[in-house]
Amino acid sequence: MSLKLCVAEYMISDSHGTGMRRGWFPRIVDEAFLTSDKDGEIDRAPDPVTMIEGDLSWFNATGDAQRVTVHIKRSSRTIVAQNPATVVIHDAWSFDVGESPSAEYPTITQDVFGGRFQVDRASVARDRLQYARLFLEGDVRQTYVDLGVVEPMQAMHFRYLAAVQTPGVWTEATEFDVRNEAHARWTRLVALASPVEH
């Protein structure tokens, strides 16, 4: 039996000894591996169509305040866009922190992968379109989202969405086969918690 000391935040002292509590160490508290169920050929999608969807949640039972960051790792992305169309894959997220948190459905903003190779104006008729295709591949990309402080006995809820869209001009050629594709593959979400500087 060891001496019990009077300790404050992020520390523990009991009959086993004195040391740091779990909440002192930066660590992974929740993670998810999400895969796309819409990869491949696409049709016209003026409104975003969901490819990957998922969420993370964590309840702070450590007894100390925690700063939570979500690390979003996205696979390489691929699109094929046929003149004059634009093909993009959106990434969006939302989060809520508090008692019984519930994040809203993520809103699409300007976090986009994709492009267009347009060699005909919007006014050109279907049977007069020229042939042009854009093949675009993007690297694996990561980003960090700071959720702020999760107090003891509170929780966080994080939602993620990847969606494909074909904004703008869409004219489907009649004289040859059209090919538009989108591949979002996968996204990994990792929630990290670490102590807060008071």
Place this chain on the structure above:
Amino acid sequence: MVCINPDHFITYPDGSFAAAPWMQLRQVATATVAGKSGNYGVSGGVNKNELLHTVTVAYTNDSPVDQLVYGLVTRGGAQVTLQARSRGGLVTYHGVMLGVGDPPVAEVSRLGVGGDVGRGGILGFGTGFCVLQHSQSETTTWLMPKSAGWYLLDPGASLTARVDVRFVSEYWESSAIDGGDQGTESSYISGDTRVDLFAVPVIA
């Protein structure tokens, strides 16, 4: 009474003690500059080199322990759209200096595009209609990815980091386009730019 190192632990008036916050990996500074978008005239015009964002963030080691500092740079979603023959894009520059000041920056990253459609020869004045668009999602990279190691700050020492984003063109098409300007586009969207600094204590 327990004998503790006051550089590593904080003692409270009630007699309790806890590890000092500077004894752990943590975020020590952050700064964000809002995104920007813009359009350029598609015919006429000259090469562009326009400053869009500057983010400066500094940290002073206010702890009694040496700290190793590193940074992460997060660029929001970005998009470059250009008409035929114009080539260019968004260029990111990073700079770090020890002390407080305005660090010189050097190019570290680019997002750009450029294209052309069949036109050439002696009479190939101007160009046909073509618009290329390249969009890139939000991405986080290391501050100063070309330099190795982290920055060591003694107690009381400071570090300043700066990130610039510019729209830079390599070539700007200034002649008339077949069929006029209708439907052409030369524009950019550059998302928020955020710089976060993190520190880790060093015990000699």
